[in-house]
Amino acid sequence: MTNFLTPFLQLRWLDLLDIALVAYVVYKVIMLVKGTRAMQMLAGLGVVLLTMLVAQQLHLVTIHWIIQSFLASLILVIVVLFQADIRKALARMGRGPFFSSHEDLTAALEEVVRTTVSLASRMTGALIVLERRIGLADYLDSGVRLDARVSRELLISIFQVTSPLHDGAVIISGNRILAARCVLPLSASAAAAGRSLGTRHLAGLGIAEETDAVALVVSEERGRVSVAVGDKLTPDLDAVALSSLLLELFQVSGKKRGRFLPRERASA
Numbered sequence: 001m002t003n004f005l006t007p008f009l010q011l012r013w014l015d016l017l018d019i020a021l022v023a024y025v026v027y028k029v030i031m032l033v034k035g036t037r038a039m040q041m042l043a044g045l046g047v048v049l050l051t052m053l054v055a056q057q058l059h060l061v062t063i064h065w066i067i068q069s070f071l072a073s074l075i076l077v078i079v080v081l082f083q084a085d086i087r088k089a090l091a092r093m094g095r096g097p098f099f100s101s102h103e104d105l106t107a108a109l110e111e112v113v114r115t116t117v118s119l120a121s122r123m124t125g126a127l128i129v130l131e132r133r134i135g136l137a138d139y140l141d142s143g144v145r146l147d148a149r150v151s152r153e154l155l156i157s158i159f160q161v162t163s164p165l166h167d168g169a170v171i172i173s174g175n176r177i178l179a180a181r182c183v184l185p186l187s188a189s190a191a192a193a194g195r196s197l198g199t200r201h202l203a204g205l206g207i208a209e210e211t212d213a214v215a216l217v218v219s220e221e222r223g224r225v226s227v228a229v230g231d232k233l234t235p236d237l238d239a240v241a242l243s244s245l246l247l248e249l250f251q252v253s254g255k256k257r258g259r260f261l262p263r264e265r266a267s268a
Contacts, residue, residue, distance in 0.1 A: 108150040108175035109246050115155040116216050116225045117239045125220030126159040127200045129184070131173040132250075134211040143168060143182030150175050159218075169203065169215075185210060189231060197233075204228040214249055216242075 048067060055064040070077070112128060119126045129136065144165060148154060150172055158165045158180050168181040187197075187205035197205070204215035208228035215228040226235040227245060237245065 104175040105250060108172065109243075109250065111150045111152045111155070112172065112216065113239060113243050113246065115152045116218055116242065118152065118156060119159060119218045120223045120225050123220055123223045124156075124159055124161070124218065125200055126155075126216075126218040127169040127184070127204055128155070128216040129169050129171045129182075129204075129207055130214040130216070130246075130250075131171060131178075132212045132214065134213065136171055136173075136178075136207075136211060136213060139169075139182050139184060139207070140171060140179045143171070143179035145179050146177050148177045150177055169207070201226060201228075201233065205231070205233055208232075214246070 048070070052064060052067040052071070054060075055067065109130075112130070116126065116128065129139075154177065155170065157163060158170060160166060165180040169184050170180045171178045171182050184203040185206040186199070186202040187209055189205075189209065198219065198221070200217050200219070204217040204226070205228045207213050208215050209231050212230075217226045217228065218224075219226070224235060225237045225242060226233055227237060227242065228234075229249065234245070
């Protein structure tokens, strides 16, 4: 028992820091690729590694040699397979918490709240998806890339019925509009439960069920705003309720709550 504990007793605080940093990097990599094709490729590489171990144990020399030769250039293979995902991940890291502030996020959420309230008052349908920890790269590929700063004017112009981008969803990450006219999966569970929801609401629930994203749905029939998170759809939210919910979901400081109100209400 003593021999088992000896390595742990000899750990320095620098060793613990090293382990914690490696664990954090691994966690961030998993969160970056979760929900993308890169996750499937990583699973495929895991199968290859498992096959090599089995071949080694069973003394399958040829198979083991082929896989070992393939893995000898593993770094090059990873770069080739994941070049697009690596580029996107580095871009997302540049927009991450080390390079952005709560002010940027607060301003972006403020613009989103004002946009949805304005669209609801005009009876204009909309679907806005706010990315959180899980990447939405696969869904970006189905739409039109924009990479523009979040603004009320731009979002309203996108969802005008005369705009070629009004169909589908807008995906936002941080304070950037990444893409518009994105195709999202429809919620199978809501349809199976017999809930009478429109296509936008089913799509909002679908993306919320598959990822940790927050989907804001504006109904053009009722002029109401709903929010989908996980498998839950919260309907009929006004500006104050929507602001509070987004503040909670994105963990923005409560000192900024007043800034989320529409300009006309804040000045009243």
